[in-house]
Amino acid sequence: MIWSMKTVLNIGFLLGLVLMVSCETAFDYSPYCIDFSGKDKDVNLKNIDRIIDHPANDTIQIAFTGDTHNFFDELGFFVEKVNTMDAVNFVIHVGDIADFGLPKQYLWGNSFLSQLKVPYLVTIGNHDLVGNGMEAYMEMYGPLNFSFIYQSYKFIFLNTNSLEFQYNGLVPDLLWLEQQLLPSNDFDSVVLVFHLPPGMGFDPNLEAGFYQTISKFNNVIVALHGHLHGFEMYYPTTDSIPYVDVYGVEYSMMTTIKIFNRQIYVDEIPF
């Protein structure tokens, strides 16, 4: 059998088609292949821009979910419900969007959240860091610690998943947190969001410093986290900063907060 020029050209064309295929298709290259398209990149940064572009009235309302793990259907129901809630300014996911840290799970999670009418931000959770999950998070959402200022409130997102970094003393990054909390003319109060609260998985050597840093400048009005799935509001420090454990999505309940005049109003909404 002699291959004609035409056959060779055809094979070349087919090979070209194949090479254009990315690992987001059914031609799967590896569960750890990270090859996100533009809409799945820098999502937090783009959404911060969207939030800032749309000033709220005197009340800011935020809907929270988190610990979505493999509860994708439930995440879809959450999104449907939030899309009917006109007062919500934006959504915060408190982490564990990818149960096994797989790029594919990041894509699934984001495919639901991206159907929200309002902007959304995703916090890094411990499950999100398994395997090459950290690279996937950074590719899809951006830096693990980040902050922005919206209407004189500073929103700080902190990576507290110490165990995933083998308790190396740098997670959570308390120096970065302190710099972020340092009072300035740009903001007067702070909303702090993280995934994993002090306890199992949180660096025990940083626990005291963590609470001290949060209380240091007397400007944190609420700290919100996930990881424990259930809903709880508690006051672990003497200065009575409310800490809120937000509902895991599997409860078909969401936690919302309204921020008005430096005051926090926490609510629970079924979906």
Place this chain on the structure above:
Amino acid sequence: MLMKFRFNVLIIFLLMGTTSNVSLAQTDLGKWDWLLPDYAKLQFAGGIGFLSCGAGYTFVNHRIDASVFYGFVPKSFSVDELHSISIQFTAKLIRISLSENYQLLPLNFGWYLHHTFGDEYWVKLPPHYPPEYYWWSPGRNAGVFIGGELKTKWLASKIPASGIAVYVRAGTRGLYIASKFGNNSIPFSDIIELGFGIALYR
């Protein structure tokens, strides 16, 4: 004998994936013949690499294959370059002889273990975690696939192999099935690993 040797060189060549000179000095391969793989494969996708090359043996009257693949994903397709090894077993349930030169194997069932290299892809839970903190291991996943193969005698007279086969396969792995479980909203097609490849038979 010469045919087998040439085939062996071809396999080494494929496995090395390089064009460097393969030493022809050792011609006394006779006593190692039993080690010679029964086939070599080059595969696109299928969950075990952008490209993977493998070799293996066939048992039970050509009904069962045991293969090892080395697969890689180049940096142009992923944030990180990925290297992995997979071991797979295939049961070839049906064989249809189409003609002297063509044989169709329309129903092959396979099971594989896929091991990705790198510290972050651990197999055993690292000691800094409490026991059973995570139940799965990112470094080693098991999966299943079904496939079909067309064995031909194309180029049999031109290259040191008895024939060339083309095959396709569709699989999935435990971690994907666990993600899909209980989620009607995740399309079934999202958990499928499609792949195809060619095989050279001894």
